[in-house]
Amino acid sequence: DIQMTQSPSSLSASVGDRVTITCRASRSIRNYLNWYQQKPGKAPNLLIYTASILQSGVPSRFSGSGSGTDFTLTISSLQPEDFATYYCQQTDSTLLTFGGGTRVEIK
Amino acid sequence: EVQLVESGGGLVQPGGSLRLSCSVSGFTFSSYEMYWVRQAAGKGLEYVSSISNNGGSTFYADSAKGRFTISRDNSQNTLFLQMSSLRTEDTAVYFCVKDSGYSAYGRFDSWGQGALVTVSS
Numbered sequence: 001d002i003q004m005t006q007s008p009s010s011l012s013a014s015v016g017d018r019v020t021i022t023c024r025a026s027r028s029i030r031n032y033l034n035w036y037q038q039k040p041g042k043a044p045n046l047l048i049y050t051a052s053i054l055q056s057g058v059p060s061r062f063s064g065s066g067s068g069t070d071f072t073l074t075i076s077s078l079q080p081e082d083f084a085t086y087y088c089q090q091t092d093s094t095l096l097t098f099g100g101g102t103r104v105e106i107k
Numbered sequence: 108e109v110q111l112v113e114s115g116g117g118l119v120q121p122g123g124s125l126r127l128s129c130s131v132s133g134f135t136f137s138s139y140e141m142y143w144v145r146q147a148a149g150k151g152l153e154y155v156s157s158i159s160n161n162g163g164s165t166f167y168a169d170s171a172k173g174r175f176t177i178s179r180d181n182s183q184n185t186l187f188l189q190m191s192s193l194r195t196e197d198t199a200v201y202f203c204v205k206d207s208g209y210s211a212y213g214r215f216d217s218w219g220q221g222a223l224v225t226v227s228s
Binding site: 098099 | 142151152153154157166168169202207211212213214215216218219220221
């Protein structure tokens with residue numbers, strides 16, 4: 001199985017802050033990396049696919065980068081509605097795996 | 108509008124069985140690979156199983172292999188997950204998930220609301 005490691009596991013930030021979340025794969029996954037946002041009690045929502053492509057309807061303050069084993073999700077200016085948990089997911093292997101999640105909290 | 112509605116969750120004893128269903132609408136079900144993803148309370152997301160659009164190919168996480176069976180009825184626009192030999196660690200919300208289509212394996216663009224499965228004596 002491909003292991004996905006996210007860091008940090010949680011962070012505190014203020015509205016307007018630039019936030020970066022990293023995700024590392026245990027072996028190269030090329031650019032087969034997606035990012036999801038999940039709010040409490042809700043299903044996850046796709047933000048970024050293929051490492052850097054913004055899903056339709058997702059605000060442009062979200063961006064993704066990386067390839068191989070190292071990836072980042074950046075929120076350029078944190079908004080109140082962005083406080084949530086974020087997950088990376090690899091799709092290079094048929095056996096899909098997710099990172100452990102990064103909880104973004106209000107400072 | 109794409110809709111995925113899970114049903115069949117509930118309380119079951121360890122060693123028991125349960126069948127989840129997911130009724131879908133708003134898209135051509137028979138054209139899409141479908142998935143089950145679960146989430147234990149306060150924990151992260153875990154892929155469980157997937158099935159090709161025609162049902163000819165299925166895949167399972169190691170945790171589900173040999174105990175769970177994914178299937179679909181394209182005539183009824185319904186996805187199933189038959190779970191047997193359930194363990195306490197299978198307790199979770201189970202999401203029915205659709206991907207974005209051709210060349211988008213695992214790109215989850217639509218999710219159901221989830222069905223809670225509780226395995227406890």
